[in-house]
Amino acid sequence: MTEDELTLVGVGILFGVGVYGLLLTHHLIKIVIALQIIGKAVIIAFALAGTMSERVQLAQSLIVTIIVADTMVAVISLALVIQVKQRLGTLDARELSNLRR
Amino acid sequence: MDKLGLLLVAAYCAIQAIRTTNLLLSVLWLASVSALTTIILFTLDAPQAAVIEISVGAGLVAVLLVFAISIAGEETLHNHDTLWKKMLRRFPLITVLFLLLWILLPLPETQPGAKDTATFSTILWEDRALDVLLQIVIIFSAVLSLLGLLADQKLPAAVQHYAAPHPLNEAASPTEQVAIVDDEPILEPERELA
Numbered sequence: 001m002t003e004d005e006l007t008l009v010g011v012g013i014l015f016g017v018g019v020y021g022l023l024l025t026h027h028l029i030k031i032v033i034a035l036q037i038i039g040k041a042v043i044i045a046f047a048l049a050g051t052m053s054e055r056v057q058l059a060q061s062l063i064v065t066i067i068v069a070d071t072m073v074a075v076i077s078l079a080l081v082i083q084v085k086q087r088l089g090t091l092d093a094r095e096l097s098n099l100r101r
Numbered sequence: 102m103d104k105l106g107l108l109l110v111a112a113y114c115a116i117q118a119i120r121t122t123n124l125l126l127s128v129l130w131l132a133s134v135s136a137l138t139t140i141i142l143f144t145l146d147a148p149q150a151a152v153i154e155i156s157v158g159a160g161l162v163a164v165l166l167v168f169a170i171s172i173a174g175e176e177t178l179h180n181h182d183t184l185w186k187k188m189l190r191r192f193p194l195i196t197v198l199f200l201l202l203w204i205l206l207p208l209p210e211t212q213p214g215a216k217d218t219a220t221f222s223t224i225l226w227e228d229r230a231l232d233v234l235l236q237i238v239i240i241f242s243a244v245l246s247l248l249g250l251l252a253d254q255k256l257p258a259a260v261q262h263y264a265a266p267h268p269l270n271e272a273a274s275p276t277e278q279v280a281i282v283d284d285e286p287i288l289e290p291e292r293e294l295a
Contacts, residue, residue, distance in 0.1 A: 078166065091173060
């Protein structure tokens with residue numbers, strides 16, 4: 001395996017850890033943290049793709065877009081988390097459902 | 102090889118960020134993932150993106166998370182140990198399968214194609230000007246929705262009914278509470294529907 005492929009394996013592991021956290025945790029703030037981890041894995045994947053195709057500048061401009069979108073998702077999610085905590089008094093995603101099981 | 106090492110350290114920090122019960126420690130682990138991401142971006146010849154990542158990822162997002170934790174409070178959730186154990190048992194298997202798949206299916210050869218001739222700023226401000234405009238729109242809409250969400254607004258009547266405690270249950274002592282309930286039996290809306 002080349003060094004680029006090994007790096008891509010590492011990116012896959014980091015992405016997997018993010019998805020693992022997203023599936024596993026019920027804490028609303030931890031869900032935002034897991035989303036951030038996934039975003040960082042995607043950023044590194046884009047930079048690696050830019051290096052491999054020798055178009056690093058284009059990759060950098062795409063990374064800037066990803067960082068902006070990811071940060072805005074975090075901002076809105078945290079505002080929603082604060083609202084949920086103030087209105088319902090919990091940070092557990094399982095207790096948010098009003099449907100009867 | 103050094104990039105793989107950095108990525109493995111970042112993955113360890115990410116696991117710690119998800120597993121630790123202390124939320125502030127979790128934010129610090131996430132900031133360290135961001136710092137390691139910055140170093141990896143530098144080694145991949147993307148310094149401008151790296152600088153934005155360290156300032157936004159480790160700076161702004163960490164501050165926002167600490168702000169949210171200080172408002173919402175540190176609430177630790179319990180009773181999901183069984184799910185933890187179930188997932189932990191399967192996680193190594195999934196990782197090994199993923200790595201095997203990766204080795205069996207090698208990457209396609211990348212075509213050299215058209216190389217970058219323009220600088221970062223030319224690509225960002227001229228070639229992708231529409232994207233920059235959309236990013237500005239996204240930032241403005243996020244700020245507006247943030248102001249709307251954090252504003253101290255009056256709840257709609259239906260939400261207020263479920264969110265706020267019932268006024269009759271806010272009696273000073275348990276005896277008073279019982280007396281009020283005895284005088285006038287309260288039917289819960291769900292029971293009426295049923």
